[in-house]
Amino acid sequence: MIIRKRLQRTAALAAVVAVSIGLAACGSDDDSGSDDPATSEATDAAAPDASDAPADAPADGEAISVGFVAVGPEGAWRAANEANMQETFSAENGFDLKYAPATNLDQKSQIDAFTSFVDEGVDVILLSATEGAGWEDSLARAQEAEIPVVLIDRGIEPDDASLYVTRIAPDNVEVSKGVAEWAVSALPDGGNYFVLEGPAGVGVVNERNDGWDSVMDSQSQFVKVGAQTANWSAEEGKSVMETVLKANDNDIQLVFAQNDEMGLGAALAVEEAGLVPGKDVLIATIDGTMAAMEALAEGRLSFVAEYNPLFGDTAVDVVMKTLAGESVESYIIVPSGTFDSPEAAQEALPTRQY
Numbered sequence: 001m002i003i004r005k006r007l008q009r010t011a012a013l014a015a016v017v018a019v020s021i022g023l024a025a026c027g028s029d030d031d032s033g034s035d036d037p038a039t040s041e042a043t044d045a046a047a048p049d050a051s052d053a054p055a056d057a058p059a060d061g062e063a064i065s066v067g068f069v070a071v072g073p074e075g076a077w078r079a080a081n082e083a084n085m086q087e088t089f090s091a092e093n094g095f096d097l098k099y100a101p102a103t104n105l106d107q108k109s110q111i112d113a114f115t116s117f118v119d120e121g122v123d124v125i126l127l128s129a130t131e132g133a134g135w136e137d138s139l140a141r142a143q144e145a146e147i148p149v150v151l152i153d154r155g156i157e158p159d160d161a162s163l164y165v166t167r168i169a170p171d172n173v174e175v176s177k178g179v180a181e182w183a184v185s186a187l188p189d190g191g192n193y194f195v196l197e198g199p200a201g202v203g204v205v206n207e208r209n210d211g212w213d214s215v216m217d218s219q220s221q222f223v224k225v226g227a228q229t230a231n232w233s234a235e236e237g238k239s240v241m242e243t244v245l246k247a248n249d250n251d252i253q254l255v256f257a258q259n260d261e262m263g264l265g266a267a268l269a270v271e272e273a274g275l276v277p278g279k280d281v282l283i284a285t286i287d288g289t290m291a292a293m294e295a296l297a298e299g300r301l302s303f304v305a306e307y308n309p310l311f312g313d314t315a316v317d318v319v320m321k322t323l324a325g326e327s328v329e330s331y332i333i334v335p336s337g338t339f340d341s342p343e344a345a346q347e348a349l350p351t352r353q354y
């Protein structure tokens with residue numbers, strides 16, 4: 001996506017901010033088990049020093065304005081991701097971040113915020129879409145206004161990469177494929193399983209189903225009893241699992257919860273049904289939040305796939321490169337680990353950041 005008119009001004013700004021962030025300092029110091037993919041690149045390529053900044057670089061310290069069309073309250077993972085974005089796109093780092101969380105996850109409120117950012121003429125827009133579909137017009141308007149858009153975590157559907165600069169997120173298909181591969185090794189004789197899904201219409205949910213099914217569909221020793229959304233919530237995860245256990249006389253050996261909260265809810269339902277989570281029913285989740293890691297350390301969860309939310313530095317690097325007229329990959333994958341035992345969780349917990 002070519003940025004013409006804005007390049008002069010924002011490239012100068014980007015140079016100034018690059019210096020103020022001190023991109024020369026390699027890497028962010030978070031040690032949540034995954035290093036930020038962009039840091040090394042950034043240190044090599046984009047770290048101009050003060051003398052690189054064009055002579056007419058704005059002396060008045062004008063910040064780069066960033067409109068963040070965010071999801072808002074939606075659980076521990078989301079809170080960590082959006083806090084990390086706000087911390088990284090800080091005034092100290094040369095940014096003027098305008099944080100616009102959705103109202104009750106409502107896409108219309110996001111589209112309204114997006115539209116006002118375009119009208120306002122911000123330098124760049126960050127978008128975490130509550131729903132995958134319905135963004136073509138908004139993205140086309142931003143393109144017309146030559147405002148680059150960076151997708152944070154969530155993709156759009158259909159996925160048209162010509163409408164945005166890049167998507168930054170862990171690889172949902174690979175992450176959930178890893179969960180399924182663990183399930184096949186943990187239950188060699190197979191069993192009955194149930195899937196707790198995120199909200200319908202969210203691209204991430206479909207990607208996680210694709211990864212999981214790509215392994216499980218060929219495992220005849222496993223029987224899919226069903227799948228149902230529990231909207232990323234522990235309460236709904238619990239109530240859905242209560243119904244499923246009753247309907248199947250507790251004959252469920254495996255639960256794939258597409259996020260931690262739903263898995264933790266399922267563990268409560270399993271306990272209330274008189275079963276032992278981690279023994280009678282194995283529960284695997286995605287995110288890697290503190291509460292899930294603690295439950296894994298206690299053996300109540302059996303597998304936790306990290307979905308690293310701390311990629312603010314990568315987003316800053318992408319914004320800097322884009323405003324400086326450089327191109328970036330259309331999908332930047334954030335590395336994420338896995339935890340398959342209480343010991344692994346106990347080892348990770350002391351330094352866990354979210």
Ligand code: AHR
Pocket residue numbers: 074075077078153154204232258259260286287307
């Ligand atoms: O889009 C990522 C998902 O959104 C996380 O896995 C879930 O916890 C969050 O709400």
